[in-house]
Amino acid sequence: EAKKNGRNAIEYYQESMQAYTTRRMVIESGLRTAIQNNEFELYYQPKIDLETGRLTGVEALIRWHHPTLGLVSPGEFISVAEETGLIVPLSTWTLREACVQNKRWHDKGYYTMKVGVNISSIDFARESFVEAVLETLRENDICPSSVELEITESVAIQNVDDVIEKLQTLKDIGVHISIDDFGSGYSSFSYLKKLPINTLKIDRSFIIGLSTSVKEQAIVRAIITLAKSLDLSVIAEGVELPEQVDILKQEKCDAVQGYYYSRPLPVQEFEQWYEQTYQSHVAN
Ligand code: C2E
Ligand code: MG
Numbered sequence: 001e002a003k004k005n006g007r008n009a010i011e012y013y014q015e016s017m018q019a020y021t022t023r024r025m026v027i028e029s030g031l032r033t034a035i036q037n038n039e040f041e042l043y044y045q046p047k048i049d050l051e052t053g054r055l056t057g058v059e060a061l062i063r064w065h066h067p068t069l070g071l072v073s074p075g076e077f078i079s080v081a082e083e084t085g086l087i088v089p090l091s092t093w094t095l096r097e098a099c100v101q102n103k104r105w106h107d108k109g110y111y112t113m114k115v116g117v118n119i120s121s122i123d124f125a126r127e128s129f130v131e132a133v134l135e136t137l138r139e140n141d142i143c144p145s146s147v148e149l150e151i152t153e154s155v156a157i158q159n160v161d162d163v164i165e166k167l168q169t170l171k172d173i174g175v176h177i178s179i180d181d182f183g184s185g186y187s188s189f190s191y192l193k194k195l196p197i198n199t200l201k202i203d204r205s206f207i208i209g210l211s212t213s214v215k216e217q218a219i220v221r222a223i224i225t226l227a228k229s230l231d232l233s234v235i236a237e238g239v240e241l242p243e244q245v246d247i248l249k250q251e252k253c254d255a256v257q258g259y260y261y262s263r264p265l266p267v268q269e270f271e272q273w274y275e276q277t278y279q280s281h282v283a284n
């Protein structure tokens, strides 16, 4: 330890840079075989209607069980997948897996279950994107209205006419479209009013300070008002505290998602959570 502290900054920097590069390489090469080796798993996080307390759906969030690195978060590997083009097979896997799981839930009697899947701008830009989505829905005999695609504002500002056309096709057949992390990107109001979408997801960064900062309250109120005037539904992500829930209720936000209700959970744990939560509602 003492020796370590005594080493100079350049050595330390080189060492940490090398560790970083090695990890990046391990991640990149691991991604190439992760699907066939069955290393991915989807976790599910509930979305709750604020007025009724009912579950409106879930968001599928990918987890990677790497053989040597352990659990790697999407925050770390999605960008690598995007840079290498590996995002395309990965997204295909994710959408299919989410559809298969949703079908199981419908068969189990979770009739209103809707699954949200995150879509990268790289996926969305592909010419065959819409057809690929439709094919996955067909193959799995899934009703389009039980699927939600979460896209970020960065998707929406590239090649607007193409984006509008794709979104319109998907929306027309009943797929639900949400703008994820809303408010954190660059979308302008003029694009927003043209986009065929259903929902705005208020970015977590505005929810964090909601119970202590009047500025955050003003922003969140403005987003909710904007959503309502554009006839969109609105959901807040990253809700952790009861005070945040109170404010969101007061401001008539439609739905919420966050650790306050549940972390993203593996299938079995999610089902336990669901059955406990909604049985106790009935019992009350
Ligand atoms: P996102 O789509 O905005 O997902 C929300 C993130 O916030 C998730 O992180 C979720 O676990 C986390 N979260 C939810 N509630 C709370 C809360 O109350 N507090 C805090 N601190 N965090 C909360 P996660 O699962 O690490 O995913 C990070 C991002 O990675 C996602 O952001 C999404 O952009 C991307 N991602 C995740 N799964 C997929 C996927 O299957 N495909 C693609 N393309 N991207 C994915
Ligand atoms: Mg999302």
Ligand code: MG
Binding pocket: 180, 181, 201, 203, 237
């Ligand atoms: Mg989000």
Ligand code: MG
Binding pocket: 181, 203, 204, 237
């Ligand atoms: Mg976010």
